[in-house]
Amino acid sequence: MKVSVIGSGYVGLVTGMGFVKLGNEVIFVDVDERKIKMINNAQPPIYEEGLEELMREFKGKYRATKDYRNAILNSEVTFIAVGTPSREDGSIDLTYVEQASREIGKVLREKKDYHVVVVKSTVLPGTTENVVKPIIEEESGKKAFKDFGLAMNPEFLREGVALNDFLNPDRIVIGVRDERTKKVLEELYKPIDAPKLFTDIKTAEMIKYASNAFLATKISFANEIGNICKKLGIDSWKVFEGVGLDHRISPHFFRTGIGWGGSCFPKDVKALIRKAEEIGEDPIILKAVVEVNEKQPLKLIELLKKHVPELRDKRIGVLGLAFKPNTDDVRETRAYIIVKKLLEEGAKVLAYDPKAMENFRRFYPDVGEQIEYASSGKEVLGRSDAVLIVTEWPEFEELDYSGKIVIDGRRVRKAEETAEIYEGVCW
Structure with a gap:
C-alpha cells in the first residue's frame, strides 16, 4: 500500500518506517527542511533504537517532502501524526492538527480516488469528528465516510523501544464509522499479529487518554507508597515486587523513583483534567497524580x-x-x-x-x-x-x-x- 505520514517526529517517523518494514511505500510530509533532508539521506532526525539501521536498509522505499499535494495524490492512506502540545492552562493545542487537516482537504478536492485519512496524533474525544472532519469537508467539498474515509488510530509507542512496539503491539485500536475505511486499515495492519479492536471514533480517542492516565496514576501511586516506605526503612521495590505478583495488578510501571516525564503522560493527563472540568467533572484522582509527580523529583x-x-x-x-x-x-x-x-x-x-x-x-x-x-x-x-x-x-x-x-x-x-x-x- 502507498502511505503518507504528516509529521516526522517520534510517532510519525516510527509509524512510517514501521509501515515500510511491513512492505509498504511511505511519503513523509514535514515543514522542517532539516528533517526532510536527513530523512532523504537515511539519517533519523531523532534517536530511537534500531531506526537508523532500518532507514538504511529500506532506503528507496520512503522519501520526505514539504509538498502535501505530491504526497497525498501518490498515496491511498494519510496518517496525521503532528504534535498536540499543551497550552499554559493544560488544554490541548490543535494548531498543527488543524493545519494538516486544511492542507489534506485542499488536495482531496482534486483527487478522484477514495482516500483514507487517519488521525494518529493524540487528541481528546470528539476532535476527529468535530474538528478534523469539518475542516477537511470544507476544504475538499467532499463528505466524510462517503467521498473519503476518516478514522482514529491512537499510538501506544514507548520511546526507546518504539519500533518494537509498532511491530509487536499489545493491541491495535481503530476508531471507524464506515466499512470501506475499516477494510483498508484491516489490510494495512494485516501483517501484524495482535488483537485489533474496532470501536467508534470517540471511544478510540478515549482509550489513548485512559491508558496514559492509568499508567501515570500507577507510577504516582507507587511513588507515594515509596515515600512512606523510605521513612519506615522499607525497600519499596521489594514491596512492589510482591504487589506485582498479583495477576490483577501486574508488576509493570511500579518502579518507584523521581516520577514520569516525556511527551505523552504530562500533557495527556493535564488535557484530560482540563476536559473533565469543562464538562463539569472534578477529576480528583488525576489532579493528585499530577501533584505527586511535580513534587517527586x-x-x-x-x-x-x-x-x-x-x-x-x-x-x-x-x-x-x-x-x-x-x-x-x-x-x-x-x-x-x-x-x-x-x-x-x-x-x-x-x-x-x-x-x-x-x-x-x-x-x-x-x-x-x-x-x-x-x-x-x-x-x-x-x-x-x-x-x-x-x-x-x-x-x-x-x-x-x-x-x-x-x-x-x-x-x-x-x-x-x-x-x-x-x-x-x-x-
Whole structure:
C-alpha cells in the first residue's frame, strides 16, 4: 500500500518506517527542511533504537517532502501524526492538527480516488469528528465516510523501544464509522499479529487518554507508597515486587523513583483534567497524580542536602538528562526540575547523558559556568562533590561510584553497591 505520514517526529517517523518494514511505500510530509533532508539521506532526525539501521536498509522505499499535494495524490492512506502540545492552562493545542487537516482537504478536492485519512496524533474525544472532519469537508467539498474515509488510530509507542512496539503491539485500536475505511486499515495492519479492536471514533480517542492516565496514576501511586516506605526503612521495590505478583495488578510501571516525564503522560493527563472540568467533572484522582509527580523529583534535592547541607559553589554531578533511557527526548524530563533547583541553590552542575545533552542545552543556553557538560559518566564522578542519578542509562551500571555521595532516583544497583554514601529516593 502507498502511505503518507504528516509529521516526522517520534510517532510519525516510527509509524512510517514501521509501515515500510511491513512492505509498504511511505511519503513523509514535514515543514522542517532539516528533517526532510536527513530523512532523504537515511539519517533519523531523532534517536530511537534500531531506526537508523532500518532507514538504511529500506532506503528507496520512503522519501520526505514539504509538498502535501505530491504526497497525498501518490498515496491511498494519510496518517496525521503532528504534535498536540499543551497550552499554559493544560488544554490541548490543535494548531498543527488543524493545519494538516486544511492542507489534506485542499488536495482531496482534486483527487478522484477514495482516500483514507487517519488521525494518529493524540487528541481528546470528539476532535476527529468535530474538528478534523469539518475542516477537511470544507476544504475538499467532499463528505466524510462517503467521498473519503476518516478514522482514529491512537499510538501506544514507548520511546526507546518504539519500533518494537509498532511491530509487536499489545493491541491495535481503530476508531471507524464506515466499512470501506475499516477494510483498508484491516489490510494495512494485516501483517501484524495482535488483537485489533474496532470501536467508534470517540471511544478510540478515549482509550489513548485512559491508558496514559492509568499508567501515570500507577507510577504516582507507587511513588507515594515509596515515600512512606523510605521513612519506615522499607525497600519499596521489594514491596512492589510482591504487589506485582498479583495477576490483577501486574508488576509493570511500579518502579518507584523521581516520577514520569516525556511527551505523552504530562500533557495527556493535564488535557484530560482540563476536559473533565469543562464538562463539569472534578477529576480528583488525576489532579493528585499530577501533584505527586511535580513534587517527586525534588525529593532528590532533599536527600542531597542531608549530606551536603550547603550547595552554593558545590559541583553536583547529574547523570542522565533524557526523560528515560534509550532516547534523546528531554520533553518534561525530571532533570529539568532538578537542575533548575540546583541552580537556584547556587550549585554548579556537571551533567552527562549519552544522547540528550544537545537537546538539554536549549533549556539553558546562557548560564555560563553554572552548567558544564561532561564527556562521560566517569568524568562526572571524578569532578563532582556529589552525584545525582536521574536517568537509568545501562552504561551507568558500569561505573565505579567508590568514594562518592550518590543520591539515586532510578535504582542503579552498581551505585548502591559501590558508593561511599548512597541514598535512594524511595528505598
